[in-house]
Amino acid sequence: MIIKKDCALYAGSRPCTPNKLHGATCPACRFHTRDFGPAVLIIKLDAAGDVLRSTALLAGLRKKAGAKARICWLAASDSLPLLARNHYLDETLDAGKPEILRELLTRKWRSVYCLDNSPEAAAYCALARSGEKHGFSLSKSGALEALDPKAAYWLELACFDQMKKKNRLSYQEIMRRICGVGKISRPVFAVPAAELSGARKLLKKAGAERIIGVNTGSGSRWPKKMLAPQDTIKLCRQMLESDPKCAVALLGGPLERKTHRAIAAALKSRRVIDTGNNNSFARFAALVRSCDAIVCGDTLALHTATAVGTPAVALFGPTSIHEIHDYDGLVLKLAPKLSCLCCYGNCAKKRHCMNSLPLATIIQAVKTQLVFKRNWRGK
Numbered sequence: 001m002i003i004k005k006d007c008a009l010y011a012g013s014r015p016c017t018p019n020k021l022h023g024a025t026c027p028a029c030r031f032h033t034r035d036f037g038p039a040v041l042i043i044k045l046d047a048a049g050d051v052l053r054s055t056a057l058l059a060g061l062r063k064k065a066g067a068k069a070r071i072c073w074l075a076a077s078d079s080l081p082l083l084a085r086n087h088y089l090d091e092t093l094d095a096g097k098p099e100i101l102r103e104l105l106t107r108k109w110r111s112v113y114c115l116d117n118s119p120e121a122a123a124y125c126a127l128a129r130s131g132e133k134h135g136f137s138l139s140k141s142g143a144l145e146a147l148d149p150k151a152a153y154w155l156e157l158a159c160f161d162q163m164k165k166k167n168r169l170s171y172q173e174i175m176r177r178i179c180g181v182g183k184i185s186r187p188v189f190a191v192p193a194a195e196l197s198g199a200r201k202l203l204k205k206a207g208a209e210r211i212i213g214v215n216t217g218s219g220s221r222w223p224k225k226m227l228a229p230q231d232t233i234k235l236c237r238q239m240l241e242s243d244p245k246c247a248v249a250l251l252g253g254p255l256e257r258k259t260h261r262a263i264a265a266a267l268k269s270r271r272v273i274d275t276g277n278n279n280s281f282a283r284f285a286a287l288v289r290s291c292d293a294i295v296c297g298d299t300l301a302l303h304t305a306t307a308v309g310t311p312a313v314a315l316f317g318p319t320s321i322h323e324i325h326d327y328d329g330l331v332l333k334l335a336p337k338l339s340c341l342c343c344y345g346n347c348a349k350k351r352h353c354m355n356s357l358p359l360a361t362i363i364q365a366v367k368t369q370l371v372f373k374r375n376w377r378g379k
Contacts, residue, residue, distance in 0.1 A: 002026050008033040038110035039070045041128055043135070044079075045095050045121045048281075049300035051079040052307060054115055055188040056172050056325070058088035060181025061113070069110070074100065074124060081281045085190040095124070104128045113179055117155050119144055135178055150177045164344070170325040186327055187307035191286045199275075199286035206271050208247035212239060212366060213287070213294035213310070215301035216252040216259045225319060226297035227354055229259045233266045235295070235359050240271055242363055247271040249291055251301055254278060293369040295362060297354075298324060306330055311369035311376070313362060317354045318343050329372055332365050 004026040009016040018024040018031035044054050070090045077096035104127045114125035114135035125137040139145045146152035157164050172184045203211050218226035236248045250260045257277045275287050289308035296302045298319045305312040316335040336356035
């Protein structure tokens, strides 16, 4: 029997869906879908927030590759949910599966974009069969290398603190240049309707006109990317006192379970909503979208807010304020006036970057973002 291997539904190791559901076979199959044009591979394995903010490049890459191109994204298993329901992608590949090597060694890619300057991602780039590669790969000696001067700039920022502090380009702008694409778009994630309905139902219990999300986490790599729990309590209390018609939604993951309990116990208010610490990314994104504004550090919550269109007040200390794109005001960035900012460390100073920002300044920034939301047209 003839097997049409050019069909997008062809698997080889198992019957295709039309065969399973309808008994269809290749010679006269009405479901036959010829595979798309040349394949483009994006390699971005890094932290979930980095993966999400990199989706801002997809509109430009799709335009560059052409409508018939097949765009695939290789990511770590934990980041795959962030790429779900993305209309720019035709396929996602799980870097956690051993068979990924088969994909890289046998498939022919028209172009490969490796956006991670990590040895693992660069190794995948080196293995991929393509005559056109951008970003980062491994040299013959196994060393991480930039494939062109534009990628070399990002590598230099990673290697030298002095350059990191002097840089004034956003991550998206640097990656746009590496990829050779035009205008930067917002990150992409389509929130499922059912998740959005559930999030709005939860937040509605506060009976407030405005919901301010407070992302309490900062991750374990740079603990001072967000306010300490005691400062977060003070911030929430002052926000509630300054606006009787607002409520605070606590946004965080498993590491913030104790912090959420401490905030709720300290404030004892029905206008403080603990949204939970084991939400799927889709539910987390729905919660962020359901807020009128959020306060966060340089974290996944920030990139989620830009994807779903929620105005954010982003606090900066150890990481670069300039690498975050503001999307014409959707992100309002705050940082104290300290010479040691952008240290990418966790200093032991009693008076450090994340407790040097006056809470009144943060609250005023929230008010600014609430006005921004009323006037924003979702560019």
